[in-house]
Amino acid sequence: MITPKLKIRELRKTYGPVVALAGANLEMPEGEFLTLLGPSGSGKTTLLMMIAGLVQPDSGEVWIDGKLATYAPPHKRDIGVVFQNYALFPHLTVFENIAFPLRMRGMRASEIRREVGRVLELVQLAEVGERLPRALSGGQQQRIALARCIVYRPSIVLMDEPLGALDKKLRDQMKLEIKRLHDELGITVLYVTHDQEEAMVMSDRICLMNQARIEQIGTPAELYFRPQTIFAADFLGESNLFDAVVEREEGAEVELSSAAGGTIRLARDPHRSFSRGEAVKVMVRPETVSVLDNGKTADNIVEGRVTDAILVGGVTKYYARLADGTQISATDLTRGPLAPIVRGSEIRFGWPKGGGVILPVREQGL
């Protein structure tokens, strides 16, 4: 069995009465890009800081590269951190900033020169070595912070919202840059963000956090199409949520009844079971809901009056109100100008059995 690069067991932190992180468990294999995603105050930065050794946990364990490191000081952990504001040392040149971790490790001057040169090439900033950090643009500072972090090949690279201070265009560019470095170097990256797009684009797996606990861990696709909680469904992308009651589970199918759409039939998730009469929510992504023309049918059909139809280029977003007042949204291919669907039209929406997810309504956790 391969030792995971990072293993977190029941890690817990409280600040007085406030629980910052309630018993988190997590494992990262070598080379993975894992993102801690969640709203502010969800505990993701606390978790990162405890892995870095900058915050002391109340209980639990942190294992880095097979070594127990729960209370080890940061400088003995073999980790690298890219801080939100980069934390470049303002009085040292770019070269000296990158050389700093190597000097701390007692490396010889000639090797230091070679290694610093290597990473500067890697981040495509070979010519700025003798400048001071504040003479660089935001994007360049970001790359230097990355270079300083990877130059000593730490077991894990931790990144705390590293793109937060950049504008949109630069952010998109750096996203791909970081991804490229990750692929090229095979480094293990733990990344913190509250930006779901960032998380989806970059991650191998996403660890979704909410209210001081881990909500769900999975690949971006799993999180998007198979959310396990209402929060997960709501936080990532757009979603339709219907109140429903489980009627029966039969073979590969679950039958539910809902005020919004009568009977709903969905494919059964083999890992989950629901009892008859249980109140649940049914989540359907707008893009799996399609507008049904006359004569077309689907596994599940609801009728509604269109309140808005917004043309977004190739697709059109439809917003409609069902008979009982429930809102539904659908994203479908844009129709030609001859048969437009306009505000006030009565239309049918449908989605397949496999397009809905049943979510438990009961409160998570305590």
Place this chain on the structure above:
Amino acid sequence: MTHGFAGDLQAVGAAKYRPRPAWKRLWPIYPILAFLLALFVYPVVQLLSLSVFTPNGGLTADHYERLFASPVYLQVLRNTLEIAGWTTLLCIVGGYPIAYLLATTERGTRNRLILWVLLPFWTSFLVRTFAWIVLLGRRGAINGALQALGITDQPIALLYNMTGVMVGMVHAMMPLAVLTMLSVMENIDRNLMPAASTLGARGGQAFWRIYFPLSLPGVAAAGLLVFITSLGFFITPALLGSPRETMITQVIIQQVEEMLNYPFAGAIAMLLLATALVVFYLYDRALGMSTLAGSATTGQRGADERGRLGAGFAWIGTIMVAVFGKLSDGIAILWEKAMGSRADRPPRASGRVALRMAVLLLLIFLAGPSFFIIPVSFTTEGFIEWPPQLFSLKWYGAILDHPQWIPAITRSLVVGFLTACLAMAIGAPAAFFLARQRFFAKTAALAFILSPLILPRIVIAVALFYLYARVGLIGTELGLIFGHTVLALPYVVITIMAVLKNYDQRLDHAAASLGASPPRVLWYITIPLIRSGLIAAFLFAFVTSFDELTIALFVSSGLATTLPKQMWDDAILKVSPTLAAVSTLLLVFVTVVILAAEYMQRRAAARS
């Protein structure tokens, strides 16, 4: 279309909306500049020129020849430099840990601890000096304790020698050093030390290689301010030292008060001033004046901008810093080995605890002594001793019976109040202007307004004395108010500028866009929001005047005695328990004022 519209606008507004010429726009700083020119620059220049001109208008070097001919004055200059130098060194070494702890601790703790630095900072020098007499005297608290513990059987001489002077001076100057270093340290990014540690640096390396170099501008600025201020001291050496510790200011006082020799006093003042300027010059060469402002904290100038001198310093600095880092880490490693550090249990924060202990002791040294005055004021004996024989209120009664104390207290209150009013009236517009407008000579104007802080007070005092003697302001309240306003103006301007720096000017813009004229914006929006800051500035100006001795020493001339002047006169004759009683009253009063000002400033900060 567009053209026509613009043309119309131009036709209507041409006369009304022309940009105002620069000389009109600058009106807010005219009063302060005029005031300082008349009551600061003119008298000082005149005093100094007195030393080089004969009464007939010819040039003369007589006074300087006399100055350099006699070994006495050079010895005094050497004394002064030596005392100022040691004071600076000790203040930096002692003040650095305090500033470091304040800058790196949580906000709540910082706000609680900083009061213990601010209190002594604003407590009267005289009161604090008396406190050391109580503590260090032959029958003082320290000798009493030493003898009671059996460590010595004879009292040790702690007073009226170099020890006494150094203790008093360091105590007097350390708050200034702490506050100056703190202002720089607070701007150091708090993420840098954690970043260094994640990159593999132990605490020692992280501190010496990262934090210490970044805090150096603060250290240098503190050193400069402490040294310059120390050069002009006379209360401490006069009351805690012997003739061997005579400092240059005492000689100036002697020349004016006893010899009435203004030209020679001017020559000595020139010597003092020249010394200060040389120090400034060296500072500027080595570090650059801009570091004084505290804003240039994000590092020294780039390697290429540094002179050869600077590069040499930098090279030595790099090596020093690395060696210090290795040394402290060596100690830390030994300590860890001894204590046993493991990854499976929380570490003990030994370094932090040691720092806290050191700071606690330093804060006791700073804030503690003044309180020893209080019990002494209730003694039944006629002299100061420790422990005092309690309990009697007769020394408070003596204040009432004495013909001088009550008028002196009243005069100090009135002069303080009017000084604060005048300083606010002249200083506030200038502060608004400097904080908000751009203009070419902004830095120069600010430097000029702050220069009364830097120039030794004695020079201003003697200069004003000479000026007042000719215009009949000696012994008048007006003369005192003018003099004190010169000293209070820098504090007023700094305080108001600091408050405005945190003020969101978009609020003013919003009000203006909603239709408020500039005066209305000021009255309805700005002033209500920074009211607490304005009150704080007023109180600082008041305390500056209320506690001022140097100018009062000359200008009041025994006719219009202020409280500090009366205390000084009394202390020169004999340090009696009456002084302890007055000091206690003063201590309580200043404490209340400072706490009020501090509270106001915090409220201002919380609101803007």
